Amino acid sequence: MSHASSFFYCFYFMLSTCAYITFGTLVCAKLINYRHRAEVLSWLPVAEKLPILMFLANFQHVFVFLSTSVLLSSSICTYYSLREDIISHPNWYLLDRHDDCGHSVSDRIIGGDDATLGQYPWIARLGYSYEVDSDSSLVFHECGGTIITERYVLTAAHCGPKIMEMPLVEVRLGEYNVRTDPDCVDGVCAPPIQDIKVEEVICHGGYNKRSYHNDICLLRLAHPIHFDDFVSPVCLPVHHIFQPAMYGGKMMEVAGWGIADIFLRKGSDILQTLRVPTYPYEQCVEKYRGRATITRKQLCAGGVIGKDSCGGDSGGPLMGAFSLNSPPRYFIVGVVSYGPQVCANSDSPGVYTKVSEYMMWILDNIRQ
CATH class of the missing domain: 2.40.10.10 (Trypsin-like serine proteases)
Incomplete structure (x- = not known):
């Protein structure tokens, strides 16, 4: 039996508490003399998420046959599952790298140690423009941010759209040593840094400058980020585990x-x-x-x-x-x-x- 047909056959017969599509490992209902262990994407019932099944069918190594296994409990299913309110949102598809994120290649830090090159490829530096005179300006990097998609960086509302009357104009990605470009360590070099203009600053409407409540902001970049081993997105907390x-x-x-x-x-x-x-x-x-x-x-x-x-x-x-x-x-x-x-x-x-x-x-x- 081919992998594709086995895949759909397996999901069609899933009737247990964990009969859903999700991150992690789960076990299907028994088929003849086998049980199936599957790598899946969400916890919505199969009937409600058929498009995801079609998407999953393109993946290799989706499941393996096992002669014996243990069905996961309902509590574990919930603990590792994706939040239903998130995956049912019409913009969920824009987080297209939610299953391919947070991979590590190996000034608010006190008592810290040097990170390794590529350790946090989602770290961003925010650049603010200081007007020297009517004909020239300089860019100062003050706040930090985090890559979450190819067009968006997440930061704090108090970091944008400007600080000390300096407007936020760009985001620097792929930085490691501020004095070198490209950065090289022990013969391994990262690509040159990426400086991308900020197209739009979207800060939370409920941000309070005195209490710092709702201190969160999105930066939409002027063009997509070029991802590589040294510039890539972090994973967002879309699972029930983040409680x-x-x-x-x-x-x-x-x-x-x-x-x-x-x-x-x-x-x-x-x-x-x-x-x-x-x-x-x-x-x-x-x-x-x-x-x-x-x-x-x-x-x-x-x-x-x-x-x-x-x-x-x-x-x-x-x-x-x-x-x-x-x-x-x-x-x-x-x-x-x-x-x-x-x-x-x-x-x-x-x-x-x-x-x-x-x-x-x-x-x-x-x-x-």
Whole structure:
């Protein structure tokens, strides 16, 4: 029996709790003397998602035959499943690389270490224009951002459309060492950086400059990004796993060119990376009691002496590597929003906009 016919035969007879199409591994109903293990794309019933089945049929190694296996429980199915509200959104198809994202080739960073070349290929630097005189201007890179599609970069609302009266004009991609282009390490060289003009700045309408609530913004680029091993998108938190309970105590990562030394107050030439602990919502609220109101659309991370995100990496990503029954891929969980006035204060973690709470807003505001 051919792979294509077996594929449809298998899905046609799926009747268990996990009889859906999704990321990860699941097992079909028993067919003759075999069970089938399948790699799939969503958790919607087969009858409701036939176009995805046709799309999946083009994939190689979609499933393998197994003589014995274990059906997944209902709770595990839900835990690893894609959110139904997201995959039913009319713009879901625009996240066309949602299954091919977060792959790592190997100034708000304090106590960080040098990242490796290509470690975070989705990191972006935002360029702002400073008018020297009527005939000339300079571009300064201040905030950070994250590639989410070939036309969109995600950042913080306080980073756009301008800072200190300097308009946001471009996004730099593929940066590693700010003093070299192209970047080379041990004989391996990345392609030259990509500077792309910003076509449109779309910040959340509910952004509050005083409270930093809804501190999130989309940048639409003037033309598509050229993806390669050193420039590619991060994964978005589109699964049920990205819920409040998963954040407390989990180690995440931040990266940027911000303040590498709190005492010298200077940035780093080379991209820095740092692992930081996250806090449960209640503990985050307590940390900022009397100083700021923390909502459930925000999360806290960091607050370790000498190690925190501080200064030049506003708008950059808080991210983590998750397996989801596949090789680990990086997902963005937060956008750097604000932190204590004294950086790397153990009593005051940084505050991040929780991206999973804004997935519908993102989908509402992207276009072809």
